[in-house]
Amino acid sequence: MARKIRPLGLACFAPVVIPFAWSFLGPEPGYWKAWLPNTGLSRGLMITLVGWPPLIPLLLFWFPKPAAPATTDTHSASRKSKPPPRSWQQRLEPATTLIILAAGLSALWLLFDEPRQIRAQIDFYSTHGEHRRVIALAQDMNPGELDTPSQLRLQRALFHTGLLGSDLFRFPVFEDTELLPGLSGDIRNCRPQAETLFELGLINDAEHLAHEALEWEGERPDLFRLLARINCLKDRPAAARVFLNRLARIPFEAQWANDCLSHLETNGTLPDTLRLAEVRSRLLNRDIAHENLLPEALLLSLLNANSSNRMACDFLMTHYLLRRDLKKFAGLAQRLEDFGCQQIPTHYEEALCIYQAMADEEVKFQQLKIRDGTRMRFEQFSRLLDQELRLKRNPLPALAGEFGKTYWFYCASRQSPGAGAPN
Amino acid sequence: MLALQIEPAAAMSLIPPLLDLRRRLGCACLAGALLLAVPANAAVSATRDRPPRLFPDYAGITLPPNIAPLNFVVREPGRAFRLELRSPHADPIRLSSSDGVFRFSPGTWDRLLRANAGQSVTLDISVKNPAGAWDPFQTVTNHVAPEEIEGHLSYRLLKPLYNLYVNIGIYQRDLHTFEERPILENHRFNRGCVNCHTPLNRSPENFALNIRTGDKLNPMLLVRSNQIARVDKTLGYLAWHPSGRLLAFSANKLSMFAHTRGETRDVFDAESNLAIYRVDSNELVSPPAISATNRNETWPAWSPDGRHLYFSAAQPMSKDKYRQVRYDLVRVEYDFERDKWGEPEILVASAQSGLSACQPKVSPDSKSVLFTMCPYGNFPIYQESSDLYLLDVATRKYQRLDINSDQADSWHCWSANGRWIVFSSKRLDGLFARPHFSYLDASGRFHKPFILPQEDPTFYESYIKTFNLPELVNGPVTIKESELAGAILHPKTALQPSARAAESGKAPIADQGEGELYRRPTQ
Numbered sequence: 001m002a003r004k005i006r007p008l009g010l011a012c013f014a015p016v017v018i019p020f021a022w023s024f025l026g027p028e029p030g031y032w033k034a035w036l037p038n039t040g041l042s043r044g045l046m047i048t049l050v051g052w053p054p055l056i057p058l059l060l061f062w063f064p065k066p067a068a069p070a071t072t073d074t075h076s077a078s079r080k081s082k083p084p085p086r087s088w089q090q091r092l093e094p095a096t097t098l099i100i101l102a103a104g105l106s107a108l109w110l111l112f113d114e115p116r117q118i119r120a121q122i123d124f125y126s127t128h129g130e131h132r133r134v135i136a137l138a139q140d141m142n143p144g145e146l147d148t149p150s151q152l153r154l155q156r157a158l159f160h161t162g163l164l165g166s167d168l169f170r171f172p173v174f175e176d177t178e179l180l181p182g183l184s185g186d187i188r189n190c191r192p193q194a195e196t197l198f199e200l201g202l203i204n205d206a207e208h209l210a211h212e213a214l215e216w217e218g219e220r221p222d223l224f225r226l227l228a229r230i231n232c233l234k235d236r237p238a239a240a241r242v243f244l245n246r247l248a249r250i251p252f253e254a255q256w257a258n259d260c261l262s263h264l265e266t267n268g269t270l271p272d273t274l275r276l277a278e279v280r281s282r283l284l285n286r287d288i289a290h291e292n293l294l295p296e297a298l299l300l301s302l303l304n305a306n307s308s309n310r311m312a313c314d315f316l317m318t319h320y321l322l323r324r325d326l327k328k329f330a331g332l333a334q335r336l337e338d339f340g341c342q343q344i345p346t347h348y349e350e351a352l353c354i355y356q357a358m359a360d361e362e363v364k365f366q367q368l369k370i371r372d373g374t375r376m377r378f379e380q381f382s383r384l385l386d387q388e389l390r391l392k393r394n395p396l397p398a399l400a401g402e403f404g405k406t407y408w409f410y411c412a413s414r415q416s417p418g419a420g421a422p423n
Numbered sequence: 424m425l426a427l428q429i430e431p432a433a434a435m436s437l438i439p440p441l442l443d444l445r446r447r448l449g450c451a452c453l454a455g456a457l458l459l460a461v462p463a464n465a466a467v468s469a470t471r472d473r474p475p476r477l478f479p480d481y482a483g484i485t486l487p488p489n490i491a492p493l494n495f496v497v498r499e500p501g502r503a504f505r506l507e508l509r510s511p512h513a514d515p516i517r518l519s520s521s522d523g524v525f526r527f528s529p530g531t532w533d534r535l536l537r538a539n540a541g542q543s544v545t546l547d548i549s550v551k552n553p554a555g556a557w558d559p560f561q562t563v564t565n566h567v568a569p570e571e572i573e574g575h576l577s578y579r580l581l582k583p584l585y586n587l588y589v590n591i592g593i594y595q596r597d598l599h600t601f602e603e604r605p606i607l608e609n610h611r612f613n614r615g616c617v618n619c620h621t622p623l624n625r626s627p628e629n630f631a632l633n634i635r636t637g638d639k640l641n642p643m644l645l646v647r648s649n650q651i652a653r654v655d656k657t658l659g660y661l662a663w664h665p666s667g668r669l670l671a672f673s674a675n676k677l678s679m680f681a682h683t684r685g686e687t688r689d690v691f692d693a694e695s696n697l698a699i700y701r702v703d704s705n706e707l708v709s710p711p712a713i714s715a716t717n718r719n720e721t722w723p724a725w726s727p728d729g730r731h732l733y734f735s736a737a738q739p740m741s742k743d744k745y746r747q748v749r750y751d752l753v754r755v756e757y758d759f760e761r762d763k764w765g766e767p768e769i770l771v772a773s774a775q776s777g778l779s780a781c782q783p784k785v786s787p788d789s790k791s792v793l794f795t796m797c798p799y800g801n802f803p804i805y806q807e808s809s810d811l812y813l814l815d816v817a818t819r820k821y822q823r824l825d826i827n828s829d830q831a832d833s834w835h836c837w838s839a840n841g842r843w844i845v846f847s848s849k850r851l852d853g854l855f856a857r858p859h860f861s862y863l864d865a866s867g868r869f870h871k872p873f874i875l876p877q878e879d880p881t882f883y884e885s886y887i888k889t890f891n892l893p894e895l896v897n898g899p900v901t902i903k904e905s906e907l908a909g910a911i912l913h914p915k916t917a918l919q920p921s922a923r924a925a926e927s928g929k930a931p932i933a934d935q936g937e938g939e940l941y942r943r944p945t946q
Contacts, residue, residue: 183586187587204681204682205687208584212584212585212586214582215585236852236853238851242884246887249885283684284683285684286684287682287683289682291680291681
């Protein structure tokens with residue numbers, strides 16, 4: 001009997017150990033975190049632990065039944081030398097087990113939702129500030145698979161990698177795409193927006209949306225970290241402490257939380273590594289009462305409060321691009337030189353080409369200029385567009401191949417070619 | 424030189440004292456030498472000249488004789504901690520702790536408080552310093568009031584800053600123990616909203632609460648002698664007439680908005696008025712005295728003698744002028760027998776105070792009114808400068824209470840004996856509202872408030888829900904949660920109130936009371 005239980009124990013033990021070892025030693029660090037993003041390793045392990053018990057009946061089914069008690073008849077000796085023939089049920093048991101196992105694995109495989117996994121990974125890497133990975137993952141997605149929360153994370157990642165002005169329209173973008181949709185649309189937008197709003201300097205709106213996410217998505221480490229930082233900036237260290245204490249209860253988060261708590265106790269604020277001073281310098285100096293997020297008004301106020309707020313400037317310019325408000329965009333473009341830009345980002349150049357062609361007005365920079373290559377491509381785009389229109393054909397299929405990832409195409413079609421069906 | 428100036432006889436008489444002095448000096452030197460010779464870690468430490476830092480701050484307070492143990496943690500560095508709680512009429516309680524957390528045995532605590540009602544109790548706390556010596560702190564003296572407080576406290580628990588709720592509920596806490604039980608949680612009725620729980624004369628068997636189901640059905644649950652009826656009418660803030668036959672209510676058009684500086688959230692009331700729900704006849708009436716066309720009325724509160732209805736009233740203004748909206752504190756006389764209303768009378772004029780008066784709550788003797796004042800509007804919990812004020816009805820004089828903090832203090836409630844108030848205060852951290860109690864002594868002085876005790880003294884340092892609308896109740900609500908939920912979803916008694924038009928002032932507006940501030944999310 002002990003011989004039969006041992007493999008059973010091993011079989012039960014293996015599902016616990018293997019994921020645990022894999023999560024630390026596997027080729028993809030944090031794979032399990034990515035699978036269950038931001039909930040911490042603990043949640044992944046917990047689900048694994050909860051998930052394997054259903055296998056027990058299967059395993060029990062697989063193992064042979066205990067042998068019947070030996071009889072005391074006179075032919076026992078001859079039976080020892082020749083085992084009794086197995087019944088048809090015994091012969092069937094391993095086959096049935098294998099079939100059920102195969103069916104289960106197939107069901108698992110079919111249930112595996114790859115786009116969802118990629119979205120979860122985007123969430124994870126965005127939360128951990130690995131923005132290049134976010135962009136790489138978004139590139140792997142098929143049109144229409146990038147949901148709104150992932151788009152918001154992508155936009156933030158593009159800004160942090162300096163690609164917002166040059167790569168945004170390479171990804172799915174719709175006419176109604178909002179950089180800061182607030183509470184409209186998907187409730188899951190709250191969490192990614194909260195981080196963005198915080199970095200912009202809109203800490204009150206960040207706080208509001210973080211609380212919405214806390215209510216809707218539950219207690220997540222990233223939300224507690226964000227709320228601790230927000231409350232510190234709002235000069236409410238005791239409230240920051242509440243969130244850090246809460247964070248400290250989550251396995252694997254205690255050390256970070258306790259380090260912050262002791263720093264808060266000693267210095268009255270959180271460590272410099274959290275770059276609170278940077279955000280503090282971006283805070284608004286006047287109150288704007290608003291029911292819904294007003295991207296233009298809020299971003300303009302941020303820029304007025306701190307003209308070196310590059311994030312506010314880029315987000316505002318992108319907002320104008322999305323709204324195709326090129327006059328306001330052109331008015332803001334000259335600020336790029338204040339930020340020490342060596343070169344105008346591609347989409348901005350493309351937008352300026354359109355503006356200058358339509359308004360017949362040159363946007364003057366001191367040092368920056370639109371590259372000749374961009375001007376030439378714009379001429380090609382214009383010629384192709386004219387040609388298609390002269391032939392009374394829908395110009396978009398012809399433009400999509402060569403110019404699909406340009407702002408020009410977005411202006412013409414009101415969505416980028418990768419946008420697919422709105423989701 | 425000294426000896427030359429002293430007479431010989433007199434000098435002789437000085438010899439014994441001089442010898443004595445020499446002996447004393449010698450003893451002192453010997454003692455000093457001994458002290459120096461003793462190892463440093465066994466030295467007797469000097470008494471510190473300050474009280475210890477306790478969390479929650481339970482030092483210098485007055486507590487009711489029927490409150491749960493005031494467990495606390497000593498926020499002082501030390502290797503070990505010990506305390507001695509002494510009182511005139513009970514054995515001392517001696518506890519020691521390695522981490523500074525002190526939890527009292529409920530039975531011992533209860534006996535101590537009961538035996539010492541009206542007496543002072545002292546708390547001596549010492550900490551063991553790194554050298555191994557015990558450092559005592561200044562003695563903390565608390566006072567046990569002779570008057571009890573109600574046995575239960577009901578409140579709504581919700582997270583502090585959201586519009587889209589998932590979990591919301593009304594709970595009751597036994598003040599004598601640490602037991603908290605739900606009265607009604609929203610998962611019982613499809614995650615609707617529940618708010619404005621209002622007991623009649625602090626009775627657990629008679630109360631009203633508002634429900635927002637999100638399906639165009641925003642009824643009120645009316646519980647009388649533990650019999651539930653669903654009243655299919657959306658009501659706002661509620662106030663029971665002490666007779667239990669009338670419910671004054673507000674109808675509000677509230678909307679929530681955000682600030683980019685200071686407090687994150689705010690509320691604007693575009694339009695409001697008051698009306699009366701006649702419980703016996705299931706009728707709604709809008710007397711002109713409380714529903715004027717040129718005024719927004721809200722926050723109704725009956726005086727315990729039933730002769731006056733107090734409320735807040737302001738001139739209607741557009742939303743962009745929200746900072747200019749200030750409410751007066753008003754009352755109207757009411758003759759219950761003849762159903763006659765008097766003329767509105769302004770008690771605290773915003774034009775004079777420069778502040779907005781909200782949430783009047785009349786003391787049990789009807790002689791004073793506890794209310795909140797804030798810079799503008801009628802939602803004081805979202806303004807950190809909101810403070811509690813007390814109005815003397817006879818003299819019309821009001822004063823800001825000393826018990827206020829630099830954070831929002833509001834949502835207050837009187838005990839039946841008029842000796843206790845409970846209110847929600849954000850004083851701990853500026854974000855989460857927590858229930859605090861204060862004692863009102865015979866001289867009219869409010870004593871230092873203390874927070875609702877919890878079994879784990881560090882509870883409030885990691886609790887992320889806010890305590891909304893604490894109401895004292897003189898017993899547990901015994902009606903089952905399932906029955907309340909059943910009355911919402913499948914009521915045995917569903918009442919459709921009829922409006923009595925003859926004496927109506929402004930017709931009741933379609934209420935979008937506080938429940939409408941919160942929405943169920945859609946994914």
